[in-house]
Amino acid sequence: MSEIKILLNNEERIVEVQPYETLLEVLREKLGVISPKCGCDRGDCGACNVLLNGRSVRSCLILAVEVDGQEIITVEGISKDGLSKVQESMIDNNSFQCGFCAPGVIISATELLNNNPHPTREDIKEALSGNLCRCTGYLPILEAVENATKE
Amino acid sequence: MSILHDFEYYKPADIKSAVELLDKFGNKAKILAGGTDLVVQMKENIVTPDAVIDIKAIDKLNEISLDDETLFIGACVTFTELMESEIIQKYFPLIKDMSATVASMGIRNRATLVGNICSAVPSADSAPILLVYDAEVVIKSKSGERIIPIEQWFAGPKKTVRKDNELVTGVAIHLIKENHAGCYEKLGRYSGEDLAQAGICVLVFEDQIYHVAFCAVGPVPKRAEITEKFLNGKEITPEVIKQAKKLLLEEISPISDIRSSKEYRIHMMDVMFDRGMKKALNKLRGGTHV
Amino acid sequence: MDKLKYVGKPVVRIDGKEKVSGATRFTDDLEYGQNMLYAALVESTEAHALIKSIDTTEAEKYRGVVAVFTGKDFPYKFGLYMKDRYIFAMDRVRFVGEQVAAVVSRDKRIAEKAAKLVKVEYDPLPALFDQMESLKNDAVLIHPDLGEYVHVPWFFPQAKTNIAHWRKTRQGDIEKGFAEADYILEDTYRVPRYAHCPIETHAAVGLCDLSGRLTVWASSQSPHTQRNLFVEALAPLGFTHKDVRVIAPPIGGGFGGKAGVSMEILAAAMATKLRGNPVRVIWSREREFYNTSQRLGVIAKLKIGVKNDGMFTAIDHRLYWDAGASAEYGANVVNAVGLSATGPYRFPNIFIDSVCLYTNLPPCGAYRGFGYSEFMFGLESHINRIATHLKMDPVTLRKKNAIQEGDILAYGVPMNPSGLLKAIDAVEKEIEWSKKVKPIDSNKVIGKGFSLIWKAPAMPPNASSAAFIKFSEDGSLNILVSGMDMGQGFLTVMAQIAAEILTVPVSKIRTENPDTDRNPYEWQTVASHVTWSCGNAVRNAAINARDQIFEIVERACDLPKDELYLKDEKVKCKAKPEFELPLKNFVIDGIQTEDGTFRGGPILGKGIFMPEFTSANSDPETSQGGHPNVHYTVGAAAIILEIDKDTGEMHVKKVVEAIDAGKAINPDLVKGQITGGLLQGLSTVLYEDMRYDEKGKLLNPNFTDYKIPTAKDIPDEIVPIIIEVPQPDGPFGARGVGEHTMIPAAPMVANAIQDALGVRIKTMPITQEKVAMTYLKKKEK
């Protein structure tokens, strides 16, 4: 058991973890952060995506001990002080159906827009192609990201 | 799915301590960089190390550098970092192109090129490129440094010549001065992320020298030596390509698995070699330095 | 009808904010407290075997293990339409991955580790992986006691065979029909099994408290049906409906896979023996692939006769289904197809056999499309081939034979109002059907394909829905129903229906997720029927609430009920234009009269709906005499497909899909069903492929090798078209569209490939590899 300290959604959190615990497990089971979901547990679906030092990563493939001293942002953090533009746009576009993929998709979209405020349709597809969504056919999600970058 | 076995986690701050740990645990240790393979394998109980040695805190291993006309890609450099690196974009755009074909953003942000060749799956996307560039694998152990030409690196499916006490610190590639162009063609089952069902990388030089390497169509990624020998010194004509294809198909030994049939892989190597050569030659004629 | 204010409008989803803010709590996101127990499963390694022994001693001794369960702890059968499965395997296992035992611990790792210590000894039996093998007379019996199984009256299992059900539909004179034909085309089409792949895997938590009250939280499409089946199965332990409660939190996708009961029964059963502790059973992605219901595979032998003028004379459609190790749900898919395998066409002479066969592969059940995607692949391929032979345009051929309102269906009742021809015309126009598209790249070719859409809900004849509507002090309201929003937008659509009648804006309405204790009955959220059925119930509840409102106003204000109406959340009176009473003033508190007393009280609307014209009773030899289906939803679709001749890679340039929604309560959500359903359909034809080894073990139980599309794999352009020919008994004329949207995908791709390359592929999936290799063979010839 070792103690790690992370900046989680802008709040310093200290938590005891075992080496075998993944970041996804620790977030959901020990830190009460449940927006990252487990869709496959092997890196294929993107439902567990979180921002680690600003980059989207699969929290199911990271050991919690690895991120000691680092910064993590989840959808809880993004939504804390009001929704972001892309989230608002997703509401307006009816982007999600079941919404299970939504937190992972929002993480990927947020990373994309942070690095590239005016992405093309192809850029958006590339950035979201690691997030599996079985319901929507992706189109309403892509359109929402596009709309969020307009004006 | 949880990781069921217990292990110790180490995060050495320098190469020396990493190597000492490796020396101590030998085959009971696993090196952790991106973790995109290792963590899955631990969850699935395929590997059960006593020690997991996280090498990301070692500064040197996070570097992409160009010294003495040699590119060094540290063991912790991710595919995203390669894609974003100015050095790579300027001198090795092909590495950028290849990196873009690896999985998806959330994986590329974590997965490393060195990890890719250390896992040594037959479908490793990084391998053909390193092969055509005659890259070298840089290895440290308690007994010092050893450099292994990438040609000799792969020892079988998921096997390399790395010894248990050795740490791969990175790969080195010597800058090529001659004008050349290249291309990596990858066969996937759809546009989304996929493992290569077959991959081929070609480099063409102005003086009619050709480098060709492949992955996923044999137990290890390899240079197509016979094909290259035949091509070298020849002007590329449809007839030459036709004959070269025959040789190439003899050099590969694809199998049928759940991803693709042997027959389709053979057919696609034929198609991709043809298209790859054309693309590379076009680039060369267009004067684009790869 | 007056101008509609909320119905027919592209309202944003009422749960949209919850979903994008990360607030939605799915089953595994809820807190169940410190007493949680984790269950780890022991699964069969054999496809078909007798269980010789199960040794649990090592597991029981393992430190931290609370309990170990095997079949003998719960010797109870269950199943939706036929009781043919056990909670844990009893004396035999019937597929690789079947649950044999479970180990329970407070620590999930301990449970998993101890599960590996359970030793099961098997006596292998011959295993059947191909339904045609199961059909043979000398085939090993997968359910030797089939003859004794309890089942619904419209199933016809055949004892001492592997035939779980055989639906026969006959109309006219089939021999005469073929004798009249100028051309007969006969061929076989194969469609393999598929996996639903909701991104949220199956999840259930059971808690039996110390008083004996059982609550199950489940990712479920069917909370009431689950309660009913739990009670049926656990009745020997003394449970009644009153003692069992199912709560269905939001679900992360269902697609039919979370209908009925499958793994949820484990959480329910184990909880009964671990009182006071929630028992958590969550499926891993791997298990989601091999131990939940899959879509049935089918081998369809199809024969159609046609006159030279294109008029169909007869259809002989024999479908042999691979239902897997249990058919409790899957047999109803077989049944549905047996009644509808004519497709949306008029055939004067009909012979359909739809045969449900047990195999030693995972059990199959409901999957979006419920058998229609499967048989439409062959049927719509066949129709194109007939058109080619007749040198007739395939769309013209379809129009000539398209079923219309009043035409007699295969089981002998008239077809409902339908916009089929309108849909065909709209698609034909939008896709510019007669115009050839030229590829830019010389390696590529472009083809066009067309297909019709056709499906009826498959339900018991008395499947029903119920709704309550209750007001709050500010005039906002809650709708209590037990339909599930699996993403289709059910909650929003119900709100729109209530809004329209009660003139309360959608933003002031909350539709509640099901809880069998609190919300009224709903059969299941399947069959694309909740908009229609539960929509009717909500409509009735809203009308009921409105009647109560008018009655109170009449009593308290002395205004004639018949003159009252609602407008903008107020009661108004035609006879007294200046009268205006906001709902919020009285829907809880009542109306005060001059003497200071009050009239009324909380408004509580109730509504139910059950179709009263359906019956499953019919002649087992012909299926004539009943009225099994409520109505069909129809439509048409077409595709422009670009194919790389060398690599076989396919790229969808454009898809057009027109669907007759009767009335689109929310057009944006209908369009969402079209984009989502089409991609799911395209995926079954282009990418997805379940691979079993020779021992019946699934080789690709993960997204690494069972490919579902990503954002990079979508069509360049999708044009959704909504046709509205009202369904007379639907709420505002609506009928369901959820499943239908994926049905045309496979045949239109096959037809486009034929158009582009001149090859006909009759086996799904049609992967790029298959296209390349088929074309290569053609070139070599």
Ligand code: FES
């Ligand atoms: S759960 Fe991590 S990628 Fe699917």
Ligand code: FES
């Ligand atoms: S909305 Fe259901 S998985 Fe994306």
